[in-house]
Amino acid sequence: MVTFSDMHPARPRRSVLCLPASNPRAIAKLTSLEADAVILDLEDAVAEDMKEEGRRNIRDYFSNRQDGDREVIVRINDAASPHYRADCELILEVRPDAVLLPKVRARDDILDMASYLAENDAPETLRIWAMMETPLAILNAGSIAEAGRTSGGRLDCLVVGLNDLRKDTGVLPDPARTYLIPYLMQVVLAGRAFGLTVIDSVSNEFRDLGPFEAECLQGRAMGFDGKMLIHPAQIAGANQHFRPSDREIAEAELIVAAFSQPGNEKSNAININGSMVERLHFEQALRLLARVRQINKGMKSE
Template identity: 40%
Template sequence: MDPRARPFRSVLYIPGSKERALEKAKTLPVDAIIFDLEDAVAVEEKPAARDLLAETLKAGGYGARFKIVRVNGFDTEWGRDDVAALRSVGADAILLPKVETTAQLDALGEAAPGVPLWAMMETPRGILNAYALAAHPRLEGFVMGTNDLAKELGCRFRPDRLPLMTSLSQCLLAARAEGIVAVDGVYNAFKDEDGLKAECEQGRDLGFDGKTLIHPAQVAIANAAFAPTEAEIDLARRQIAAFEEAEKAGQGVAVVDGRIVENLHIVTARETLAKAAAIAELEGE
């Protein structure tokens, strides 16, 4: 199945060590959850968090939400044990932090046969190798780790994210070239709704599939920003209808709202309607 055939508007991080948060996530209107065993879990809690998360995922209850487990890196003492414990408990994907080489993905793939792989893109070397990583046969998604990336670059945080734009665009290009999911980084000021909305709209304008989130209060804004609007859905329907009428008349183009509509616009229009239908199905479950 095409990994982009389902919505990834909102992708919420949940600490694997927090039982209440794991339970609450079952009720949140998110498209996907990243169950985090890495940054969100203290060193002394990592083995217990691993066991708790394994039991939680075995028990189920997350419905149609896409379940991603972020394990610790294989350069730590916990990474391989994380994968061994979580590879067969119902996770939809395993997310590896700080991916820089295809060899890292090979190692993860060998440790988790049959499980789709995702990669955190959060280091300069990883960004420079984005296309090679996206082309890996087991990889199905990129997650932008913008906090770590900004730290590595030594750049300043700006509302327009200009210092990160090259990295964001390079990963997005690689993802689209290979047809994998690309999810934007987090917005740290979780109480700043206007700032979050602006950054979500920027990410959507760039072409990202959705946004990673750090707090449930951010979910509604992300869901709205990365879903087709009613105007976009209406335009898509009218473009398709007009183009079909033009084809019946032996013409290769149509005109809608004073603009030329060609086959390439119809491809986009059909994708818009398919995404809207997938969101409606997900929200109806």
């Protein structure tokens, strides 16, 4: 089984900003934004009569792309939509970093897209992201994550969609997300079991950032890698809260230094300032410091 320690993502994904593909003015501002990743959305954020214009805007963006190493993902319409075929053809044409599948329900949704990409000679670097926003997606989270990793390895990320889950389950709005926590943790477990990135759901609050930042703190505590965003005002908060803190970095550096001391290199557990620290903590510290280097590298290139 592939684990979190084996397959943690090469790129930070603290802030994943979703923009309507039908809004060229918003897309034009991407170069000035510090989001780690951007989703150009052809699905929920785009009206039915604007879908083709959205595809044209995406073509224009990729023909003049100027935002360097930032990940760019295109969210297509689901397989039952009349726009699905045109969206898939667009993916093959522009070759984004990933295609985001909405309304995922079962492993076959991932396998079908993986087969389509392989049959059409899409590069292996073109990944699949999955929106976990249906009750069946939560029930099938483990098999969805496993299928993505064992069938071509294209599945890279699970993104929670709580607005749709609330609608389909009847869970009432609650700032603490009390009754949604089991759904969120199910996605985290599935992602960690098979080495996938896990992205927390959007917060609908972008004028009052207090509730948004509370969700960031909660999502980080749950183990999410980052948060899906709906407004540029949310970028700075996500980047801050999903970055390891100075205290975490200092503790990780202390652990790595201690295990690097002569005689400790092969130890399974050592005493650090009166606390027993195991090798698994050393491995966690190495991953955390690698993540910090990835984030710092991205900040220097902006």
